[in-house]
Structures are given as structure tokens and as C-alpha cells.
Amino acid sequence: MDLDLSLAAPDLTARLVDIESVSGSEGPLADTIEAALRRLPHLAVHRDGNVVVARTALGRAQRVVLAGHIDTVPVAGNLPSRVQAGLLYGCGSCDMKAGVAVQLRLAALVAEPGRDVTYVFYDCEEIEAERNGLLRLSRGRPELLAGDFAVLMEPTGGVVEGGCQGTMRAEIRAWLGINAIHEAGRILDVLRAYQAREPDVDGLAYHEGLNAVGISGGVAGNVIPDECVVTVNFRFAPDRSAAGAEAHLREVFAGWEVAVTDAAGGARPGLADPAVASFVTAMGGAPRAKLGWTDVARFDALGVPAVNYGPGDPQLAHRADEHVKITAIAECEARMRAWLTA
Amino acid sequence: MDLDLSLAAPDLTARLVDIESVSGSEGPLADTIEAALRRLPHLAVHRDGNVVVARTALGRAQRVVLAGHIDTVPVAGNLPSRVQAGLLYGCGSCDMKAGVAVQLRLAALVAEPGRDVTYVFYDCEEIEAERNGLLRLSRGRPELLAGDFAVLMEPTGGVVEGGCQGTMRAEIRAWLGINAIHEAGRILDVLRAYQAREPDVDGLAYHEGLNAVGISGGVAGNVIPDECVVTVNFRFAPDRSAAGAEAHLREVFAGWEVAVTDAAGGARPGLADPAVASFVTAMGGAPRAKLGWTDVARFDALGVPAVNYGPGDPQLAHRADEHVKITAIAECEARMRAWLTA
Numbered sequence: 001m002d003l004d005l006s007l008a009a010p011d012l013t014a015r016l017v018d019i020e021s022v023s024g025s026e027g028p029l030a031d032t033i034e035a036a037l038r039r040l041p042h043l044a045v046h047r048d049g050n051v052v053v054a055r056t057a058l059g060r061a062q063r064v065v066l067a068g069h070i071d072t073v074p075v076a077g078n079l080p081s082r083v084q085a086g087l088l089y090g091c092g093s094c095d096m097k098a099g100v101a102v103q104l105r106l107a108a109l110v111a112e113p114g115r116d117v118t119y120v121f122y123d124c125e126e127i128e129a130e131r132n133g134l135l136r137l138s139r140g141r142p143e144l145l146a147g148d149f150a151v152l153m154e155p156t157g158g159v160v161e162g163g164c165q166g167t168m169r170a171e172i173r174a175w176l177g178i179n180a181i182h183e184a185g186r187i188l189d190v191l192r193a194y195q196a197r198e199p200d201v202d203g204l205a206y207h208e209g210l211n212a213v214g215i216s217g218g219v220a221g222n223v224i225p226d227e228c229v230v231t232v233n234f235r236f237a238p239d240r241s242a243a244g245a246e247a248h249l250r251e252v253f254a255g256w257e258v259a260v261t262d263a264a265g266g267a268r269p270g271l272a273d274p275a276v277a278s279f280v281t282a283m284g285g286a287p288r289a290k291l292g293w294t295d296v297a298r299f300d301a302l303g304v305p306a307v308n309y310g311p312g313d314p315q316l317a318h319r320a321d322e323h324v325k326i327t328a329i330a331e332c333e334a335r336m337r338a339w340l341t342a
Numbered sequence: 343m344d345l346d347l348s349l350a351a352p353d354l355t356a357r358l359v360d361i362e363s364v365s366g367s368e369g370p371l372a373d374t375i376e377a378a379l380r381r382l383p384h385l386a387v388h389r390d391g392n393v394v395v396a397r398t399a400l401g402r403a404q405r406v407v408l409a410g411h412i413d414t415v416p417v418a419g420n421l422p423s424r425v426q427a428g429l430l431y432g433c434g435s436c437d438m439k440a441g442v443a444v445q446l447r448l449a450a451l452v453a454e455p456g457r458d459v460t461y462v463f464y465d466c467e468e469i470e471a472e473r474n475g476l477l478r479l480s481r482g483r484p485e486l487l488a489g490d491f492a493v494l495m496e497p498t499g500g501v502v503e504g505g506c507q508g509t510m511r512a513e514i515r516a517w518l519g520i521n522a523i524h525e526a527g528r529i530l531d532v533l534r535a536y537q538a539r540e541p542d543v544d545g546l547a548y549h550e551g552l553n554a555v556g557i558s559g560g561v562a563g564n565v566i567p568d569e570c571v572v573t574v575n576f577r578f579a580p581d582r583s584a585a586g587a588e589a590h591l592r593e594v595f596a597g598w599e600v601a602v603t604d605a606a607g608g609a610r611p612g613l614a615d616p617a618v619a620s621f622v623t624a625m626g627g628a629p630r631a632k633l634g635w636t637d638v639a640r641f642d643a644l645g646v647p648a649v650n651y652g653p654g655d656p657q658l659a660h661r662a663d664e665h666v667k668i669t670a671i672a673e674c675e676a677r678m679r680a681w682l683t684a
Contacts, residue, residue, distance in 0.1 A: 169563050181554035182534050188527025212523035212565060214560025221511050221555055221575060221604075230523070233563060247650070262563075 004037040005108035013101040017090035023071040026050040051125035051133040063116040065150035070124030076320040095317035099153030099310035100239040108126040114342040149275035155312030161290035162269025173257040184228035204289035206237035238266035267300030282339040345378040347450035355443040359423040359432035365413040368392040378629040392465035393475040407492035411467030418662040437659035441495030441652035445544040455682040460506040491617035497654030503632035504611025513600040526570035546631035548579035580608035609642030624681040
């Protein structure tokens with residue numbers, strides 16, 4: 001499998017989609033990307049597992065990191081790719097091989113960018129966090145992720161999405177009362193009455209959410225249950241830390257046993273940072289808050305301001321009819337290229 | 343395994359306990375009981391699967407049915423039986439081999455009862471209703487269960503317990519609302535606010551109960567759930583039919599989908615029946631309502647008035663430390679024997 005980086009970005013996206021790369025099976029695609037990048041003399045290429053990093057080393061005053069994951073959710077009868085009515089369909093087309101295609105085009109075409117550039121292609125984003133390639137790299141070779149600013153090229157519909165919200169899951173346990181399931185009704189009362197904050201953080205409007213995502217209780221059909229567990233997911237704005245989010249949950253559910261099962265802090269949008277501000281200006285349009293959690297939080301943890309920006313509607317990710325507008329890919333490439341060469 | 347029916351009832355109970363008979367594995371015990379009964383010339387013995395029926399045929403004006411199940415819940419490290427401080431410990435000692443021992447003693451000792459007697463020993467009471475031996479017999483050979491009055495010798499602490507409550511399980515399904523688990527909070531509100539009736543039926547005070555016995559909802563840790571199911575158990579007094587109980591549940595949970603998964607009607611105590619009244623008088627003490635469901639409902643369905651009466655504390659059933667007071671077994675035998683020979 002040979003990748004021709006002179007192809008237009010939409011055609012390149014189709015080629016990438018046709019190289020199946022479900023999480024955990026990214027080897028062939030990582031090999032193909034690595035081989036294509038190694039043919040570019042202006043880039044130094046590093047391989048770490050199925051992570052491929054390519055860097056310019058022009059001694060510029062600033063360095064920008066452009067990152068994208070190369071894995072997809074499981075194929076759902078949606079391969080090979082196909083084009084219909086200006087839309088490119090296929091597993092991973094939107095999330096996020098269109099963004100990866102733009103990264104590769106920029107890597108090939110912009111030999112002398114105004115800022116040094118680090119291109120990061122990583123594996124295992126769609127599965128449990130511990131296997132995430134960007135996390136592994138940030139622990140093992142953080143120097144490869146160093147930079148003044150990062151763009152995570154996840155689908156954002158071509159709008160800059162600043163920062164991201166944190167996420168935390170916790171189990172709220174009811175075991176008191178005559179019937180623990182009835183008692184859990186009080187936990188649901190709290191959830192139903194909960195007034196979620198909509199804070200402004202660095203000029204962007206976030207929107208928190210506290211939701212039950214699971215409930216289970218009951219022993220047998222003729223036994224009064226002595227335990228009921230409500231699992232909640234708290235998506236919190238980046239003006240709270242993970243520790244602050246946990247303290248808030250414990251306050252909201254005071255009186256019940258609260259066990260946090262996983263947590264990931266968010267990332268502030270950092271729009272005041274000059275590098276971020278210039279990127280937002282170059283891409284045009286009003287930035288908005290990222291309400292979900294993304295890997296920009298990993299850059300935030302490394303002290304690198306980061307935004308989300310890429311082609312494709314994020315609502316279409318992970319769907320069998322996943323697709324991306326062909327013109328959106330080319331438009332993203334054009335804007336990014338203009339910005340990098342400025 | 344040979345059963346000596348001349349043993350005192352407590353010793354006989356110990357022998358019965360030591361013949362393991364977990365539901366579905368009653369064969370050896372049924373064989374032993376059948377063999378012992380076939381040695382008694384005044385009884386006609388019938389065998390149907392692991393049900394053993396023995397009947398006098400003296401042409402008396404009335405016939406009483408004494409019934410007991412010979413199976414137990416799974417053994418919990420509580421075999422063989424042992425005696426300590428006047429208590430007989432062991433799997434099934436209380437529920438209900440003590441009652442079965444009394445049945446066998448009466449069968450052996452009362453050759454000429456004042457009423458004809460049918461002794462029923464049946465299997466599979468502790469498991470799903472469809473396998474219940476008494477149910478099978480009532481469908482296949484109802485003539486063997488015919489009588490003017492029945493005593494189910496389940497443990498009642500030596501007090502006559504009249505009738506039984508019905509039981510119904512239903513699934514109440516929430517799928518509307520923004521979050522189906524939050525919506526299910528409204529179902530739990532209904533349960534928490536529910537005022538259970540405590541009706542007087544034929545002079546006995548019943549007490550209904552409506553409880554959640556299970557709840558489940560949730561798709562994944564990051565997905566707002568679209569469905570949540572609360573399983574409720576309704577224990578209803580015998581002045582309601584199963585159909586009436588279902589109508590009541592549908593009224594209580596109007597607006598939600600209600601699916602009844604199983605139901606069994608109760609039994610009225612029938613204390614006005616002369617046969618029942620004379621039994622209550624003979625046993626002494628004030629009768630009380632049976633709040634759980636028992637197989638007396640099967641006799642009720644056959645048109646045979648029935649009560650629960652037997653040695654042992656029903657609260658001790660199904661426990662690893664299950665036991666029965668030795669004097670209670672002998673006392674039950676003495677009263678029943680006096681009543682049968684009167």
C-alpha cells in the first residue's frame with residue numbers, strides 16, 4: 001500500500017478510509033503513513049509503536065503541533081469508501097481520516113512553514129484511555145510533543161473549538177432505607193433538580209451536564225433489594241479541575257457513598273494565547289466551546305495550548321452512514337496551508 | 343434408606359434432613375417415603391413423578407388433605423443435621439421437613455381418623471412455579487387432591503395462618519424524557535408515595551406491599567440512556583383477584599408501559615368454613631393472615647379451603663443456620679393427632 005501525497009485531500013481521504021484501521025489494528029496504516037513521510041526530505045520521522053511523528057527543524061521561533069488519530073471505531077458494513085452527491089462515505093471518513101489527509105497534504109506541500117511543525121499520527125483514540133497512543137507518547141517521549149500551540153484535527157465542522165470539558169464517572173450507592181431502589185429515587189431526584197452551570201471560560205460558553213448513565217439494583221423477584229447503584233457522568237467545564245469536579249459531586253451527593261470510577265480533566269480554550277488567537281483569526285469565524293472531552297486535554301496537561309479544528313460534522317462520527325463533505329476537506333486544507341505558509 | 347415411622351417426630355425430622363433433597367433431586371427421599379407408606383395397610387399409596395400421595399378410604403363424611411413439600415433450597419454447608427440446645431439444625435429442618443415428619447407420624451399412627459385423610463408429599467416447591475409438584479398433580483390428577491379442607495404444613499410457628507396474599511411481578515418501563523433513568527425517578531416517586539392497604543379479609547388483617555425489586559438502565563458510560571426498566575413486586579391481599587391486582591398496577595403506573603411478567607392469585611382464609619373453624623379451635627390460639635404467597639392458593643383454586651399450619655419459625659427458612667425447636671415438632675404432632683382422632 002503506497003500513499004501518493006500529491007493526490008487532492010478528498011482523494012487522499014478515500015485512500016486512507018480504504019486502509020482499515022480499527023483501534024488496535026492500525027499497523028498497516030501506520031506503516032503506510034510512515035513510508036510516505038519518510039520520502040519527504042524536509043521532515044525527521046519517528047516511529048513509536050503505531051504512532052508516527054514527523055517534524056520540521058527549521059529553527060523557527062515557534063512550533064505548532066498538528067495531531068490526529070488514525071484509528072476508527074469498528075467497521076459497520078461501511079467499507080470501502082464511496083462518493084455520492086458530493087459526500088465521501090466510509091468508516092472513519094469524518095472521524096477523522098479527512099483531518100489526517102489534511103495533515104499529510106500539509107506535511108508534503110509545506111516544506112518551509114513560517115512556524116516549525118510537528119505532525120503527530122497516533123493510535124487507539126477510540127478505545128480505553130490507557131491504550132491511547134498520544135497518552136503513551138506524552139509519558140514516554142514528551143519532547144516529541146513539545147510546542148507553542150497544538151491543533152487537534154478532530155471534526156469540528158470547520159469551526160475552531162476551544163479547549164474541552166472534563167469528564168468524570170462516579171457510582172452513587174444507596175443502601176440505606178427500607179428498599180434501596182426506592183431510596184435511589186432520592187438520588188434521581190437530585191439529578192432531576194440539578195441546575196447545570198453554563199460558565200463563560202476565556203470568552204467561550206461551556207455547558208456542564210450531570211446525567212445518570214446507568215442504574216442497577218435488585219437481587220431476585222421476591223427480595224427487597226439492599227443496594228442500588230446509580231452511575232453518573234459529569235461533564236464539567238474547564239474552569240474546574242478534576243479534583244474540583246469530584247469535590248462538587250461529593251457535595252451534590254452528600255449522604256451517599258460516592259466512588260469515582262474514572263476522570264479526565266478538561267482544557268481551557270486559551271484564546272488569549274497569541275498563537276491561539278492568530279490561528280483563530282486565520283481560520284475565520286467565531287470560535288466556540290468544545291463541550292465533549294478530547295485529546296486537547298493531553299496537550300493542556302503538557303502545558304501546550306490547543307484547539308480542535310477539522311473538517312466534518314462531529315455528529316456524524318461513529319455512525320454507519322458516517323460521511324464528510326468533500327468541499328470541506330479541501331477548504332480546511334487551503335486555510336491551514338495559508339496559515340502555515342504565512 | 344429405610345425410614346422408621348415409629349421414631350419420635352424430632353428424630354424422624356433429623357432422618358429426613360439427612361436425606362438430601364434439593365429441588366429437582368427429590369427422587370431418593372420420595373422413594374424412601376413411598377416405601378415407608380406402602381408398609382401401612384390402612385393407606386392407599388399413589389406415586390406421580392416425585393409426588394407421593396397416601397389416602398385412607400374409611401368412607402368418612404369429610405376428607406382433609408395434609409400437604410407438604412419434600413424439597414429444600416440448596417445445601418449451604420448445613421448438612422448433616424445436628425442438635426444443639428434443644429434445636430435441630432440442618433438444610434430443610436424448618437422448611438419443611440419437620441412438617442413432613444409430622445405428616446408421616448400421623449399417617450403411621452392414626453389408622454382410624456375421624457375424617458378421611460389424604461397425605462400429599464410433593465416436589466419442586468422451592469423453584470419456578472411451572473415445576474411445582476402440587477401444580478402438576480392439580481392439573482393431571484385433581485381427584486387425588488379432592489377434600490373438604492386442606493392444611494399446608496409449612497412453618498408458621500405453630501399458629502394457624504389463613505389464606506395467603508397474591509403476588510405479581512411487572513416491569514414498568516420509562517423511555518420518554520431527556521434521560522430515561524431520570525424519568526424513572528418519577529416511577530420511584532410513585533413507589534415511595536404508595537400507601538399500601540391493610541384490609542381485613544374474613545376477620546384477618548392482611549398487609550399489601552408494592553416494592554421495586556429490580557432496576558436497570560444505561561447503555562455505556564458516555565451515553566444518555568433511552569430506556570430504564572423498574573421491576574416491581576406487588577403482594578396483594580386475597581380480596582383482590584390477580585386480574586384486579588393487574589388493573590390496580592396499571593392505574594398506579596398510568597402513563598408508563600406496564601408488562602406483567604408473572605402473577606399468582608392469593609387465597610381467602612375461609613375461616614367461616616366449618617371445617618376450617620373447627621381446625622382453628624382445635625389448634626388453639628388466634629389465627630393470623632399469611633402475608634406471603636404459599637401453595638394454599640392452589641387448593642383455593644381447586645375450591646378446597648386451606649390454611650397454613652406447621653412447626654418452625656418461617657423467618658428461619660432458607661438460611662444457613664436454619665433450625666427448628668424440637669419441642670415444637672412434638673407439640674404440632676400431638677395437636678394434629680388429637681384433632682384427627684377426635
